[in-house]
Each structure stands twice: as structure tokens, then as C-alpha cells.
Amino acid sequence: TPPVANAGIDRIAYKRDTVALDGSGSHDPDRDALTYLWRMVSRPEGSASVLNDSASPSPDFYVDTPGLYTIVLTVNDGKTDSAPVSVYTLAFLRQLEVPDVAGMTQEEAKSAIEASYFIVGTIGQGTTNKYSQGQVADQYPDAGAMVQEGSQIDLTLSLGDQSWDK
16 A cells, blocks of 8 residues: 655745744555655745755745745555655745934945845935034835835935025
């Protein structure tokens, strides 16, 4: 009697997650010991994800790109392979909080934005008496807003106080 592979449940994940797979529900009706073979048969374009320990009952992989990951499990009882079964992981980008970069230099703001998994967008200039020349005077989206990771954060750098006392 052939063994029966059970690849566990489909999953939802986010970029930078490690997804643990679970084939422990696989069994052999004859109670023979099983070997496992997991294969990642599809992944999102641009992904370099690979399975760690594909001969284990519970391998894992790192989600490096949002999209659909398809993994197939086949088990063997020493005589016969099971029918292959698939398990799916659908990965998304997270909603993250925009950091407050007001008062930072352009380089400091760039570092803070990139460390928070966003990118620097348009950089403009404006006058203000609140911040010195070269400091971030405004940003969009606002600090504290929840936006999708990888989004662009636009900055306005201060030209300094341009008021004239007459």
C-alpha cells in the first residue's frame, strides 16, 4: 500500500517571514518509516527563496518577495512514492508605520526611512523658521501613518528662516 503525503495547511505570510512547513501528518498504512522530499515548484518572479532541509518532515523557507509560493511534498516508504501533494503560501507586503524624520539631515532621514523598509521619494525645499537649513521640515506621508512597506516617503528640506526684519 502506498504512503500518503500530507503537506499541512496553506499559509498567509509577509515579506521577510520564515515559513515553516509541516509534513508530520503524512503516514504509511503499513506503518513503514517514511522519507520526505519537498520541492518548491513555483515562486514569485524575482524570488530567490529555497527550501531549507527539503528531506525533513518540516522544512522552512524565507519569504523574499510577495506573491504565491507552491511547494510539493512526496513521501516514500522505502518501496513506493506517495502521490504528490501541494501546499501554498501567499505572501504580502506589510503595512508599516512611517518614521518621524522631521529635524533630521537628508542623510539621517534617508537612513531612517530605509531602515523602516521604505524608500526616499521626491525631495523638495521650503522655508521655515522651525528648522535649520538642510533639515527635514516636512514629509509625506506623515509620521505615524500606516502605509505599505516599500512605499515612497517624500521630503521637504528647510531653506532656513527666509523672513526679513525691516
